[in-house]
Amino acid sequence: MPGVVFDLDGTLIHSAPDIHAAVNRTLADEGADPLSLAQVAGFIGNGVPVLLQRVMAARHEAPDAARHADLVARFMRHYEADPATLTTIYPGVEAALCHLAGAGWKIGLCTNKPAAASWKILEHFGLSELFSVVIGGDSLPQRKPDPTPLLAAAAELDTDPVLFVGDSEIDAATALAAGLRFALFTEGYRHAPLHDLPHHGLFSHHDDLPALLDHLLI
Numbered sequence: 001m002p003g004v005v006f007d008l009d010g011t012l013i014h015s016a017p018d019i020h021a022a023v024n025r026t027l028a029d030e031g032a033d034p035l036s037l038a039q040v041a042g043f044i045g046n047g048v049p050v051l052l053q054r055v056m057a058a059r060h061e062a063p064d065a066a067r068h069a070d071l072v073a074r075f076m077r078h079y080e081a082d083p084a085t086l087t088t089i090y091p092g093v094e095a096a097l098c099h100l101a102g103a104g105w106k107i108g109l110c111t112n113k114p115a116a117a118s119w120k121i122l123e124h125f126g127l128s129e130l131f132s133v134v135i136g137g138d139s140l141p142q143r144k145p146d147p148t149p150l151l152a153a154a155a156e157l158d159t160d161p162v163l164f165v166g167d168s169e170i171d172a173a174t175a176l177a178a179g180l181r182f183a184l185f186t187e188g189y190r191h192a193p194l195h196d197l198p199h200h201g202l203f204s205h206h207d208d209l210p211a212l213l214d215h216l217l218i
């Protein structure tokens, strides 16, 4: 049976509100002004260390490794304490995943979000049992768009072919580098226009995903 690896933020869940809240709690700890949801949503995609680099840049802070490490540690404490309260699952995700699992697809996750928080969120939405593997942004030395995490998730599924589903230019580049066929969810946290992202199929609602993935197998 085939396999499919999903990205998480912007693909299965709209997680920006909780990431935004954790950023602002991190800033509030030191009495700093909050950032807007749109600003923080624009920083998502390359994982937590890059998110906090972008927070520092938005505040016109010069790069500083110790300061950055402190922000990352405090952000993670806030985020892991409360990763899903404001997060919503995109419509049709649960049905699509259940349909795929019922049809025998093996399912994995490859996200730049740290693995423990990712598992916690999957559990919160009752989805964790559907996933055979989760590779997070802290699971390996490499992160997307390096293909290594996606190839590791695919290897863990131990099946062929494996498709990848994501929402961003990072995911498109990762799929290309890994040599996997890529389905792009159009309603996530992408910055670039659709035609700039290499993809094999597009969808804007998860109800359409099982048929699209079947089509990509042909």
Ligand SMILES: O=C(O)COP(=O)(O)O
Pocket: 007, 008, 009, 010, 043, 044, 045, 046, 047, 048, 051, 110, 111, 112, 113, 114, 144
């Ligand atoms: O945490 C991030 O920055 C991005 O996470 P994602 O890889 O699930 O989109």
Ligand SMILES: [Mg+2]
Pocket: 007, 008, 009, 010, 011, 045, 166, 167, 168, 188, 189
């Ligand atoms: Mg994403």
